[in-house]
Amino acid sequence: MEITKEKLLDFYNTMVTIRSFEEKAVELFAAGFLPGFVHLYLGEEAVATGVCANLTDKDFITSTHRGHGHMIAKGGKIDLMMAELFGKATGYCKGKGGSMHIADVGLGILGANGIVGAGQPIATGAAFACKYKQTGAVVVCFFGDGASNRGTFHESLNMASIFKLPVVFVCENNMYGISNNQKDHMNIGDISDRAAAYGIPGVTVDGNDVIAVHEAASEAIKRARNGDGPSIIECKTWRHRGHFEGDPSVYKDPREQESWLKKDPILNLEKRLGELKFASASDLDQIKAAAREKIDSAVEFAKKSPEPSPDDLLTDIYAS
């Protein structure tokens, strides 16, 4: 597939925006500004970026507890995200949801999720609606390696495959579910192998190569849009941080961590951009600086925003 300079720089911009957002979250969490659990996407930026570049606003995604990257790549508004992390009234969920429940239904983002594996059937249902209403839209379900061991994985893939639903299951295989290496929790090396059980295509790609992710997703999404049903894309990647902020990751081999840091998806893309002479180092610095500026102003917005009022406790429970 031809990949233009414009597209690659767009990927780069999205990836460094996600990175800056997450690096800021590290800092803010350490400084005590962010309550609750914060699961960061650092190191996995290429997956959400490469996949969502194939989607429009009318397409849906379901996200996970590690969802900031999905939000940003699907067009989520950074200031509203940041305000939600702070629990402010101006946040995406008016401070009711927090990091684990950010959503923008208008943009087709059916929410981060606190329940591992919960997105799989929800994505299946959204795809059912797309097919039913013949909207031409598709659904992408992001989920982790660990989530593929939930029963919902089997039930959703079976249902989506027999109904030929327009959904793409994107597994972010960062090798770990909290402290457990998947070597100990599945008898296969590639989660995409499970596609065979449902009679659907499954591919494994380098999840730290945004171009490879984009290409695989483009094909799967085209297939889904054409009415040919679901497929699995497994993206092998690595989370740079602990499971959540505050987890020292004692269960990880530091050498493994070091080797993966060298395969950082942003470094990979920078190398590629240089080889193709699409951008100079100073061009890239400019993009990064602009991303950081956006994040800083989102933090300003969040800090200045009002707290929710206790009077809002009992609103938003039922629709009228």
Next chain:
Amino acid sequence: MKKMTYAEAERDGIRLEMLRDPNVYLAGEDVGIFGGCFGQTTGLFQEFGPQRVVDTPISETAIVGHAVGAAAAGLRPVVEIMFIDFMGVCMDEVLNQAAKMRYMFGGKAALPMVIRTPCGAGVGAAAQHSQSLEALFTHIPGIKVVMPSTPADAKGLMAGAIRDNNPVIYIEHKVLLGVQGDVPEGEYIVPLGKADIKRVGSDATIVAWSGMVPKALAAADILAKEGISAEVVDPRTLNPLDKDTLMNSVAKTGRLVIVHEATKTGGFAGEIAAIVADEGFDLLNAPIKRITAPDCPVPFSPILEKAFLPSEEKIVRAVKELF
């Protein structure tokens, strides 16, 4: 006596049972090297090894379902569901399998199994990691439900739960896990179905369990300064419930406030109120009051979460209304 946190005491309870009975084992997500999300199982993997401290995949259905099978086949599993909110994933295994197998088989099976799981708000973990769902389980005949409030009870009830020949849901409060207290050393068993009077008083009975006990005690302190002597009764086990201790206290005080962190409608306070109204109507000098969370999901923002939670001020106010 030894100073221990609630989590350490609970772990001591598990450990001693594992030393005593080779059929007792622990299974769940990240209970091994990681030691549990709140450090509840730290060190057990190193001591007992991978056969008896089993890290499972993210498969709650199979975690609880496997415990049912293993218990039916002669083991005594202690399984962890990392947050009580995830019990939704394994509800069939609790509701239709664990709870009913013995009855459906005409008493020909026993399921000595414990499901350990943390409940409660207060750490900004939002709607899917903060609930208090005990009433869902007290509504299922065949399941026992325990909710310790102190480190000593955490240890003793763990031993009691593991030795019980029935499925027991052991609900630990995540805010209490780090709280320290005096804990008896060596074997220590709190039998299921025995309430504990956490503070003796004569003017009003406050029934509270789990994370609400410290708040009820703080409220009783405030009330004492204002000349009201409140008795704090901690049932410790919701099913079976120690009705005698409850009724004796109400007989003494004539006033009852029930406090729980769970939401109000369908909450277990309603059951206690119904029992007292039914069996002790004549003992009451005032209406029964319930202090609970409002009927909404647990919000994320610390300000909203604080407004959601019952507080000692709310308890104090409720008790005073009875005079």
